[in-house]
Amino acid sequence: MTTPVTSFSVSAWETRSRSFRKIYFLGKVVGAFFLSKDWKKAWPLLLLCLGIQFGGVYLFAIETGINKALFDALQYKNIAVIPRYAIEFVAVGSLVYSLTYFGVYLENVLGMLWRNKISVLVTEAWLSNDRFYFIERAERVENADQRIAEDVRLVISGVFGIFMGSLRSLYSIAIFTALLVRRSAPVTFHLFGHEITTRYDIVLAAYVTSILATGIIFRIGRKLTRLNMRQQHYEGDLRFILVSVRKHAEQIAFMARSRIEHLRIVTALSAVMHNYFAQQRMSVVISFVMQIVSHFQRVLPLVLTIPRYMAGRMTYGDIMQTQSAFQTLSSSLTWLMQMYPMYSETNASFDRLFVLFDAIQMPEETGIALSHTASDDVSVSGLVLSLPGKSAPLLKIGHWEIAPGDKWVITGASGSGKSTLLRALAGLWQIGEGAITLPQDARITFLPQLPYLPHGTLLELMLQTQPPSKEARELCADLLCQFRLSWLVAQLDIGGDWNQRLSPGEQQRFALARAFVSPPDILILDEATSGLDQNTADALYANLLARPDLTLISVAHTPNIVRLHDRRLHIANGTATLSETAPTSPVSLLSSNRKL
């Protein structure tokens, strides 16, 4: 049983409750950036962002004071001080706006650094110990790619936005509530038969209207949140279909399925469009309600302060300052209360990301012990391969010993478990029981039926992580010639999608050539020459068999390939039997094909 050893590892993960695991993951998302060696970048940036936020709110409060003084000077025709206040107003206003934009820039930088860190860690955890393979094979998580690319971004921007927005709103509420307390007057009203008197009429008006506005918007907004989430889902479905058409272009073209695919795309597009229209209708309603509320909140402080102005208890500047403070307080209160939709969207993304993380951390159900020893032999004993959710075993092998230089072929009917056995040897199939030991110092290379050729030049694809030295280039050229791809030597530096350009048989030859850039001690082939004609397959096998130190384990169906091996593991009725192969010695082939 293996637990992924990653920067996110935690012991006995599966024994913890889901809530614990979620909180742990949230702690990791925050701690992996702010408590890691990145703290030297993270904390100064965060403190700078907070300073700018608080400074901006504080300066805005000062700006409202200057604004008041300016209007008071106008009211009392005190012309001499007007230029000074006007300059101060422009200077402080410019500073507020500059700080706001600089703050947004810094927040974006911090958000991107944080997102990058978490994406790197999640990707590392996903790719470590072949977790991505087990998760895909068991179909445990859908669209892992989308979760890494999209949900990390949404979670970071959501968590950061909620944190910064809440602090800014709380500070703003404190400052502008204090300011409005000074402008408020006593008011008496009746509520549920009780007479209530408060000294803070303007403050009360701001809180009550904000709560009411939030209630209305929240009611309508819940539907919008659902529509937003559905939109993401529909967009994801559309992307998935388009990617799958691109990936399976040839199969679709041969099957003449383009009309069906077109219909699938049109249906997915239609779901995107209809949901988008519903989303837009709801957005218009919400914007309309918000505009009305905001107009009302602009007029309300005037309604409350004008009688005091008329009675000479307030200046014109007081009215202007009160109105501005009232609007800022209302929008801060409303923001704080409207945080719920943002929270629910962030929570939905967090949940999706957590499901992936959880799947990565969960150890595989396993009974097969794979270990590495100092022995040169590969040894299999008491092996039982099972399928998920099925009690009847797929395949049983009592004892199987593979000595260095052995050439084994695995045969059996389709679906008998040949590839599954190879997966078990590679540590990619652990369901069952028994033990497999592999030589610890041997280089083992597995070749599936079709190789993985990501975008790149042929030289990059061949060398993988090795540096492209002159010797390495010569070796690649020689191997391409050995495996009958001499025409590719001139194209070593050409990049592109070689999976598309090369025929399956050429891809198989390329994979064999690539395998010998770092020559393996044990080469395991899963029908890795199935796309070749008999002569070419024979010749390539002759090349492999001519390497006496190379241990070869091949899955093959064709008798000519089977005959080339000196030992055979045959699977029938769920049981493996070991034997020598037919007497056709590969030696004659070797002599005629020694140089391919």
Ligand SMILES: Nc1ncnc2c1ncn2[C@@H]1O[C@H](COP(=O)(O)OP(=O)(O)OP(=O)(O)O)[C@@H](O)[C@H]1O
């Ligand atoms: N992830 C899985 N979940 C459930 N069943 C699986 C899974 N992977 C393989 N199987 C089943 O295990 C059986 C053996 O599959 P395997 O690929 O090993 O057969 P094979 O002998 O290599 O077949 P072929 O010669 O056609 O390649 C098949 O019935 C297959 O459907």
